Amino acid sequence: MDLILDNLTDPQRAAVTHMDGPMLMLAGPGSGKTRVVTHRIAHLLREGVPASQILALTFTNKAAEEMLARVQQLAPGEPVWMSTFHRFCARMLRQYSSLVGLQENYSIYDMADAKATMKRAIEVSGISLSHTSPDQIANAISHFKNQLLTPESMEGVNLPAGKMLAAKVYPYYQQLLLVANAVDFDCMLLHVARMLRENPELREALDSRFRYIMVDEYQDTNLAQYAIVRSLSVVHQNLAVTGDPDQSIYGWRGANLNNILDFENDYPQVKTVRLEQNYRSTPNILRVADQLITNNTRRKHKGLYTHNPEGAAVRLRIYANGYQEADDIADQIVEQIQNHGRSPKDFAILCRMNYLTRSLEHSLRSRVVPYTIVRGVEFYQRKEIKDLLSYLQLINNPANDAALSRIVNTPARGIGKTTMDRVMLYAARHRIPLFEAICRCDEIESIKPRTRGLLKRFVGIIDALSRKASSSLEDLLRFVLEQTQYSDYLRFSTVEGEDNDALANVDELVSAAVEFDRQHPDDGSLETFLEQVALISDTDAWEESSDRVTLMTLHAAKGLEFPCVYIIGVEDQVLPHHRSHDDPMQFEEERRLLFVGITRAEQTLQLSMAKLRSARGSMRPAAASPFLLELPREEMQVIDAHQPTQYGDDNDFDVDVEYPEAWDMHADHDDDLNQLPPEERTPETTSTPRTAPIASVTTAAQMLEQQMANTIDPEIYTVGMIVSHPEYGSGRIQSLSGSGGKRTATVNFFVDSIERRFRLSHAQLTIESED
Ligand SMILES: Nc1ncnc2c1ncn2[C@@H]1O[C@H](COP(=O)(O)OP(=O)(O)OP(=O)(O)O)[C@@H](O)[C@H]1O
Numbered sequence: 044m045d046l047i048l049d050n051l052t053d054p055q056r057a058a059v060t061h062m063d064g065p066m067l068m069l070a071g072p073g074s075g076k077t078r079v080v081t082h083r084i085a086h087l088l089r090e091g092v093p094a095s096q097i098l099a100l101t102f103t104n105k106a107a108e109e110m111l112a113r114v115q116q117l118a119p120g121e122p123v124w125m126s127t128f129h130r131f132c133a134r135m136l137r138q139y140s141s142l143v144g145l146q147e148n149y150s151i152y153d154m155a156d157a158k159a160t161m162k163r164a165i166e167v168s169g170i171s172l173s174h175t176s177p178d179q180i181a182n183a184i185s186h187f188k189n190q191l192l193t194p195e196s197m198e199g200v201n202l203p204a205g206k207m208l209a210a211k212v213y214p215y216y217q218q219l220l221l222v223a224n225a226v227d228f229d230c231m232l233l234h235v236a237r238m239l240r241e242n243p244e245l246r247e248a249l250d251s252r253f254r255y256i257m258v259d260e261y262q263d264t265n266l267a268q269y270a271i272v273r274s275l276s277v278v279h280q281n282l283a284v285t286g287d288p289d290q291s292i293y294g295w296r297g298a299n300l301n302n303i304l305d306f307e308n309d310y311p312q313v314k315t316v317r318l319e320q321n322y323r324s325t326p327n328i329l330r331v332a333d334q335l336i337t338n339n340t341r342r343k344h345k346g347l348y349t350h351n352p353e354g355a356a357v358r359l360r361i362y363a364n365g366y367q368e369a370d371d372i373a374d375q376i377v378e379q380i381q382n383h384g385r386s387p388k389d390f391a392i393l394c395r396m397n398y399l400t401r402s403l404e405h406s407l408r409s410r411v412v413p414y415t416i417v418r419g420v421e422f423y424q425r426k427e428i429k430d431l432l433s434y435l436q437l438i439n440n441p442a443n444d445a446a447l448s449r450i451v452n453t454p455a456r457g458i459g460k461t462t463m464d465r466v467m468l469y470a471a472r473h474r475i476p477l478f479e480a481i482c483r484c485d486e487i488e489s490i491k492p493r494t495r496g497l498l499k500r501f502v503g504i505i506d507a508l509s510r511k512a513s514s515s516l517e518d519l520l521r522f523v524l525e526q527t528q529y530s531d532y533l534r535f536s537t538v539e540g541e542d543n544d545a546l547a548n549v550d551e552l553v554s555a556a557v558e559f560d561r562q563h564p565d566d567g568s569l570e571t572f573l574e575q576v577a578l579i580s581d582t583d584a585w586e587e588s589s590d591r592v593t594l595m596t597l598h599a600a601k602g603l604e605f606p607c608v609y610i611i612g613v614e615d616q617v618l619p620h621h622r623s624h625d626d627p628m629q630f631e632e633e634r635r636l637l638f639v640g641i642t643r644a645e646q647t648l649q650l651s652m653a654k655l656r657s658a659r660g661s662m663r664p665a666a667a668s669p670f671l672l673e674l675p676r677e678e679m680q681v682i683d684a685h686q687p688t689q690y691g692d693d694n695d696f697d698v699d700v701e702y703p704e705a706w707d708m709h710a711d712h713d714d715d716l717n718q719l720p721p722e723e724r725t726p727e728t729t730s731t732p733r734t735a736p737i738a739s740v741t742t743a744a745q746m747l748e749q750q751m752a753n754t755i756d757p758e759i760y761t762v763g764m765i766v767s768h769p770e771y772g773s774g775r776i777q778s779l780s781g782s783g784g785k786r787t788a789t790v791n792f793f794v795d796s797i798e799r800r801f802r803l804s805h806a807q808l809t810i811e812s813e814d
Pocket residue numbers: 050051052055070071072073074075076077078079287290322323601602603604642
């Protein structure tokens with residue numbers, strides 16, 4: 044048995060065994076692109092290509108780790124260099140830092156650091172913010188960088204007014220980064236791309252070193268990434284890229300779809316491989332995905348078929364509110380685990396934005412279902428974690444101004460804003476980092492002698508910490524905690540009982556340090572740890588091995604697959620995101636995002652929306668996502684799920700809703716519905732009376748009214764009666780309990796012989812026969 048070449052389709056095998064020359068693998072989700080890349084690396088190794096000549100670039104560190112492990116299984120030996128673009132660039136910059144004016148111990152600024160630096164740059168540049176905002180300027184500068192434009196290359200270029208201001212701030216921002224010996228995410232790519240362009244010998248050497256390059260998820264590369272890959276494949280054009288234009292979801296970060304669409308023009312010798320067989324999903328799921336994505340205009344059609352069994356219909360559920368959505372999904376998961384042999388890890392709950400998972404956390408927790416929220420980045424953004432990391436940053440790179448500004452007076456040391464303004468002025472005048480300015484505080488006349496004493500004491504602390512820099516990470520972190528008395532600071536600065544999480548988070552950081560030491564017994568340096576933390580992505584926090592339900596954003600789910608997928612909050616303004624409405628390109632990207640979500644599912648898929656969603660502390664009406672109207676509803680199971688969960692009638696959905704004043708027929712979603720073509724507004728006739736097509740979404744008020752009118756008097760039901768339910772079909776009433784609004788029936792359904800309980804005043808049960 045040949046592990047590398049068996050179990051591949053012919054086109055997959057052709058791609059795996061392709062050795063020299065450019066190759067483009069253009070194929071839909073679940074067709075084995077990532078698998079082919081892995082097998083191809085193993086094949087190259089087996090054919091005698093040294094591991095050191097192979098470079099594989101992936102989109103997340105997690106993907107890189109997984110592929111590496113798989114290659115090791117297929118072809119054990121020296122590991123191949125597999126990493127994300129950013130991590131690759133981070134290493135290149137460490138090695139060749141001087142070529143771009145950095146020192147080896149440079150820091151990587153995260154979004155918060157970059158934002159603080161941008162604020163300073165705007166101040167220094169003296170521009171007026173009356174027609175723009177710091178965020179707009181930051182976005183424009185990010186765009187310049189992704190287009191490989193440097194401040195120098197922009198001199199004298201005519202720009203539209205909106206970009207003009209950003210172009211004025213750009214050189215100041217870059218100067219501040221340089222003085223701080225730091226880069227932001229965009230800079231990393233820009234520096235490496237420029238370094239390769241401006242140093243032909245280095246470019247040639249690296250081109251020969253990385254003779255075989257592979258890029259997975261190529262559809263999400265931006266111009267800078269494209270330039271890097273091209274520069275490394277001039278002489279040795281053994282560049283293999285894989286991608287799916289329909290899964291391009293990083294346009295907002297400058298990803299350029301043309302990179303994949305133009306690959307064939309860039310490399311005329313290219314071998315193009317198309318994979319059309321999907322191994323992941325049921326035909327049901329694929330049809331829903333395909334019908335959705337055909338609504339995008341900027342795309343090439345791709346055929347995708349599967350030999351997988353048909354499976355269950357894709358469900359579309361409309362819930363009364365987000366709590367009901369959360370409870371019902373949690374109940375479904377419990378039911379599947381208890382009665383159908385599923386494990387928690389088989390389930391993923393995906394959403395457009397993180398806040399949507401809050402009620403789900405609650406519902407899962409109350410049912411004791413283990414879950415994990417994949418939110419790697421967020422952890423490192425918490426105040427206490429950022430503070431502690433800032434100490435580590437400063438130890439590693441004393442020029443790191445963002446870190447210094449954060450902790451110079453945290454915990455409080457009497458170094459106030461006025462003092463720091465004076466330090467900043469001095470630093471700017473001399474073009475030196477803030478720490479150096481503080482060390483030279485005797486020269487800053489405007490600072491009083493007493494305050495100079497406080498500043499010197501701070502320098503003393505940092506010096507003491509720096510002397511420990513080469514200890515294990517755990518020891519260093521514990522030393523920081525001890526020297527700064529940070530835990531006491533947290534204890535005293537939080538209101539009792541309000542945020543005990545902070546101390547637990549500190550413990551979690553210590554655990555991360557212990558784990559890092561364990562994983563890097565020989566090569567663990569502070570620098571490596573900081574780099575790892577800076578470049579973490581949400582997906583990296585996901586542990587495949589742990590048996591938990593996964594909650595994550597659609598973006599983070601890219602490349603992954605799960606037997607059962609729930610996509611929640613498929614509502615207008617959420618997915619598509621409200622900011623994408625006026626821009627057709629962004630709107631199509633939102634559709635691709637839903638496409639990515641749908642195609643993560645292997646066996647079952649449920650899309651859901653809630654008619655009421657709690658946002659910023661109040662309940663608001665939500666409307667169906669326009670994408671739901673594009674799905675093949677005739678072959679989906681559409682359920683208006685305004686009913687109790689199957690477990691226990693005390694699981695009440697009767698939340699106290701504060702109806703907004705304008706709550707009436709003119710609520711937002713109603714307007715939306717009126718804009719639909721008439722045929723979309725006509726309810727479809729289906730076999731089950733209460734099954735509502737999505738286009739008939741009504742206001743909650745209307746819905747409640749309907750419910751009152753349609754519900755059969757709960758007292759009519761009797762034991763033994765055959766009833767029908769839109770989802771479970773027919774069943775027999777086993778027992779009845781309670782009275783009035785709380786009257787509950789236990790029904791045994793014929794389809795699976797499972798008993799389910801319903802509160803009759805809400806239930807969607809119709810009477811089939813009375814015996
Ligand atoms: N020839 C094959 N035989 C058996 N299983 C396969 C085969 N090809 C792919 N698979 C399986 O199908 C699933 C999808 O493959 P993979 O993740 O490589 O697809 P992909 O094209 O990279 O998808 P995406 O576009 O979502 O990243 C995986 O579980 C993979 O192991």
